[in-house]
Amino acid sequence: xxxxxxxxxxxxxxxxxxxxxxxxxxxxxxxxxxxxxxxxxxxxxxxxxxxxxxxxxxxxxxxxxxxxxxxxxxxxxxxxxxxxxxxxxxxxxxxxxxxxxxxxxxxxxxxxxxxxxxxxxxxxxxxxxxxxxxxxxxxxxxxxxxxxxxxxxxxxxxxxxxxxxxxxxxxxxxxxxxxxxxxxxxxxxxxxxxxxxxxxxxxxxxxxxxxxxxxxxxxxxxxxxxxxxxxxxxxxxxxxxxxxxxxxxxxxxxxxxxxxxxxxxxxxxxxxxxxxxxxxxxxxxxxxxxxxxxxxxxxxxxxxxxxxxxxxxxxxxxxxxxxxxxxxxxxxxxxxxxxxxxxxxxxxxxxxxxxxxxxxxxxxxxxxxxxxxxxxxxxxxxxxxxxxxxxxxxxxxxxxxxxxxxxxxxxxxxxxxxxxxxxxxxxxxxxxxxxxxxxxxxxxxxxxxxxxxxxxxxxxxxxxxxxxxxxxxxxxxxxxxxxxxxxxxxxxxxxxxxxxxxxxxxxxxx
Ligand SMILES: Nc1ncnc2c1ncn2[C@@H]1O[C@H](COP(=O)(O)OP(=O)(O)O)[C@@H](O)[C@H]1O
Ligand SMILES: [Mg+2]
Numbered sequence: 001x002x003x004x005x006x007x008x009x010x011x012x013x014x015x016x017x018x019x020x021x022x023x024x025x026x027x028x029x030x031x032x033x034x035x036x037x038x039x040x041x042x043x044x045x046x047x048x049x050x051x052x053x054x055x056x057x058x059x060x061x062x063x064x065x066x067x068x069x070x071x072x073x074x075x076x077x078x079x080x081x082x083x084x085x086x087x088x089x090x091x092x093x094x095x096x097x098x099x100x101x102x103x104x105x106x107x108x109x110x111x112x113x114x115x116x117x118x119x120x121x122x123x124x125x126x127x128x129x130x131x132x133x134x135x136x137x138x139x140x141x142x143x144x145x146x147x148x149x150x151x152x153x154x155x156x157x158x159x160x161x162x163x164x165x166x167x168x169x170x171x172x173x174x175x176x177x178x179x180x181x182x183x184x185x186x187x188x189x190x191x192x193x194x195x196x197x198x199x200x201x202x203x204x205x206x207x208x209x210x211x212x213x214x215x216x217x218x219x220x221x222x223x224x225x226x227x228x229x230x231x232x233x234x235x236x237x238x239x240x241x242x243x244x245x246x247x248x249x250x251x252x253x254x255x256x257x258x259x260x261x262x263x264x265x266x267x268x269x270x271x272x273x274x275x276x277x278x279x280x281x282x283x284x285x286x287x288x289x290x291x292x293x294x295x296x297x298x299x300x301x302x303x304x305x306x307x308x309x310x311x312x313x314x315x316x317x318x319x320x321x322x323x324x325x326x327x328x329x330x331x332x333x334x335x336x337x338x339x340x341x342x343x344x345x346x347x348x349x350x351x352x353x354x355x356x357x358x359x360x361x362x363x364x365x366x367x368x369x370x371x372x373x374x375x376x377x378x379x380x381x382x383x384x385x386x387x388x389x390x391x392x393x394x395x396x397x398x399x400x401x402x403x404x405x406x407x408x409x410x411x412x413x414x415x416x417x418x419x420x421x422x423x424x425x426x427x428x429x430x431x432x433x434x435x436x437x438x439x440x441x442x443x444x445x446x447x448x449x450x451x452x453x454x455x456x457x458x459x460x461x462x463x464x465x466x467x468x469x470x471x472x473x474x475x476x477x478x479x480x481x482x483x484x485x486x487x488x489x490x491x492x493x494x495x496x497x498x499x500x501x502x503x504x505x506x507x508x509x510x
Contacts, residue, residue: 006033012123018103019117023143034124034138034148036117042100049090050101054108056082072110079105113161114150119188119209126208131201132158144397155195155202162192162203183277186210214281216472217260218464225253225384225399227426228465230417232457233404233433235264235479236450240439241322241346243377245329247353248384253399254350255279255327257384262325262348263472267480272316274309275327283476288319309333313340322346334368341377356381356405356413372410379435381405381413389424401426406435430454457482 009032011022022035042050057075060082064074079102083090093101107116118124118138125139132155135147152158166173169182169190178197182190187210193199215223217231237244244261246254262271262282272288273280280289293307309326313336316324323346326337330352341347353359359381363370382404389396404417417428430436430451440447464478 006035014117014121015103018100019120021117021121021123023140023146032143032146034118034140034143034146036149042104043097045091046093046097046101049093049097050104052086052090053079053082053101053105056086057105057109072106075106075110076102113164114152115207118148118150119207124209126206128204128206129158130204131199132203134201158203159195162194162205165190165192165205165207181277187278189277189279210279214259214263214472215256216470216475217264218461218470218475220257220260221461221465222470223398224424225257226401228458228461229428229430229454230401230404230426231264231461232454233416233428233430233436234261235457236439236454237380237435238265238269238346239483240442242379242435243341243347244380244382245348245359245378246350246382246384247355247359248350249352249354249386252384252386254384257382257399257401258325258327258348258350260472262323263476264479265323266483267476269323270319270321271323271325272319272321273325273327274312274316274333276309277327280325280327283473288316288321290316310336313337316340317343317345323348325349328352329368331367332369334363334370338363338370338374338377342374347378354385355383356403356407360410375410376407378407381407387419387421390422391424400424406433408434 005028006024006026009023009025011020013019014021019036022037023032024035025032057079061075061078083098083102087093090101107113112119115127115136118127118136123141125141127139128137129152130137132152134151136150136152137145137147139145152161162173165184166180166182169180169184171180171182173180173192173194175195175197178194180190180192180194184190184207189208189210190205191208192203192205194203196202220226221228221231234244238261246258246261248254259280259282262280262284265271265282265284267284268286269284270286271282271284272290273282274290274292276292278289278291290312292309292312293305309329310331310333313324313326313333317340324337324340325347326333326349328351329337329349334349334351337347337349351359351362353362360375362368363375363378364372383402384399385402386397387400387402389398400419401417402419403415405413405415408414414432414434416430416433417426419426433447436450436454437447440450443450460482464475469475469478
C-alpha cells in the first residue's frame with residue numbers, strides 16, 4: 001500500500017454512511033485543505049448500480065401527475081419504484097447499499113452535485129468559487145477560510161452549474177443579466193456572476209449558508225460576542241421601545257446579532273421585518289415578514305415592477321407594528337425608517353459602517369438624507385466586529401461588540417460599553433447612561449432600581465447558560481417566563497422621545 005503524501009488533521013462524518021470530510025495537509029505544503037473523496041461510501045458494485053439507475057431514470061421518469069408535489073420528494077418516490085422494478089439488474093443490492101445509491105442519485109440529480117457534502121456539512125458557513133480551474137474555498141467554523149479539493153475544470157461545467165443554482169433560486173442568469181443575488185430553497189443566500197461579463201476569470205458564485213438553528217443570545221454570550229449585562233441592557237431598552245442600530249463590516253455578524261436581540265422582545269411584540277433577502281429568523285410569532293422584489297423580464301428591466309425596501313417600510317406603517325426592523329439599511333429607506341420612528345414606531349436595523357461618526361455621516365448624506373435633528377431618535381448604536389482575540393498560541397478570531405453608544409444628539413454620543421482587546425473583557429458604564437435615567441423617570445423609579453434590574457437579568461441569563469439553555473426558542477420561552485413574572489414593571493405604554501418633544505418632530509414629518 002502506498003503511504004499517502006498527506007497528514008490527516010481531522011476527519012468526521014457528514015452524512016452517516018454516505019460521506020466524510022477530512023482536513024488534510026500535504027507533506028510538502030503548509031496550507032490545509034478540505035478534502036472530500038468522490039468515492040466516499042460507494043463500492044464498485046454500488047457505483048455501477050448508480051450509473052444504471054441514472055440511465056433508467058432519464059429514460060423512464062414521467063412528469064408527476066400531481067403538479068403540486070415537490071420534485072425531490074417525487075424523485076425519491078420514483079427511485080424507490082425503479083429500484084424495486086429493476087432489483088435484479090441493479091445487482092440485488094443490500095438495503096444499506098440501496099440507501100447509499102439513492103443518496104448519491106438524489107444529490108447528483110437535484111442536489112448540489114459536487115458541492116453536496118460541503119452543503120450538508122454544518123461546519124461550513126460559506127462556499128465560494130472564484131472561477132474555472134480554481135479550488136472552491138470554504139469558510140470552516142474551526143479552520144476558517146480554506147481551499148477544498150473540488151474545482152470546476154471546464155467553463156461549460158461551471159456555467160451549467162451556475163445556471164442550475166440560479167434555477168434553484170428561482171432566478172435567471174445569462175450574459176445579458178450576468179449578476180444574481182437570490183435565495184436557494186434551503187434559505188441559503190446565493191450571489192453569482194456569469195461568464196466573463198463582469199468577472200474576467202469566468203463565472204463565480206458564493207453561497208452563504210443559512211443556519212437552521214439561529215445563534216441565540218445565549219450562544220452569543222457563550223461565544224463572548226457580548227456579556228450578560230450588555231444583553232440585559234438591550235432587553236430593558238426593547239421593553240421601552242428604544243431604537244437600536246447595529247453597525248459593522250460585511251460578515252461581522254450584524255444580522256445574526258440583530259436576530260438574537262429581536263428574540264429578547266416579549267413574544268407577542270408585533271414586528272415587521274423588511275429585507276432584500278430574508279435572513280432574519282426570530283422566535284416571535286406576531287411577525288410579518290416582507291422582502292423586496294426585483295422584477296425581471298426578458299429583454300427589459302421594468303423598474304415599475306420593483307418593490308424596494310423604501311416601498312416596504314412605507315407599507316409596514318399600515319401594519320401598526322411595535323417594531324419595524326430593516327435587515328440592512330442602504331439607501332433612501334433610512335429616511336422613511338426615521339420618519340416611522342419619529343411617529344412612535346420602534347425601529348431596529350443594521351448598517352454597513354465602522355464607527356458612530358461614520359454611520360451618522362452616511363445617514364445624513366445622500367441617498368439616506370436623514371435630517372440631523374432625527375439622528376438621536378436612533379437611541380443606541382452598537383458596533384460589532386470580527387477581531388483577533390488576544391492569547392498565546394495560534395491566532396483566533398471571534399466576533400465582539402466593540403462599542404455601544406447612546407445618541408444624545410447629533411455629534412454628541414455617550415459611550416456605555418466597550419470591549420477591551422487586551423484582556424477580552426467588556427467594560428460597561430451604565431451609571432452614565434442617560435437612557436436608563438430617562439426610562440427610570442418615565443417609570444417613576446430611580447435609575448438605581450433599573451441598574452439593579454440589569455444585574456438581576458444578567459444573573460437570570462447566566463442561570464440559563466449554566467443550565468445549557470441555548471436553543472433560540474427555549475431561550476425565548478424562558479425570557480417570556482421572566483417578563484410575565486415582572487409584568488408591567490418596566491414596560492412603557494408609549495415610547496420615549498429623547499431629544500425633541502414628540503409634537504415638534506411630528507410637524508417636521510407631516
Ligand atoms: N457572534 C458570532 N459568533 C460566531 N459566528 C457568528 C457570529 N455572528 C455571526 N456569525 C457567523 O458569521 C457569518 C456572517 O454573519 P452575518 O450576521 O450574516 O454577518 P453580517 O450581517 O454582518 O454580514 C454567518 O455565517 C454567521 O453564522
Ligand atoms: Mg447582514
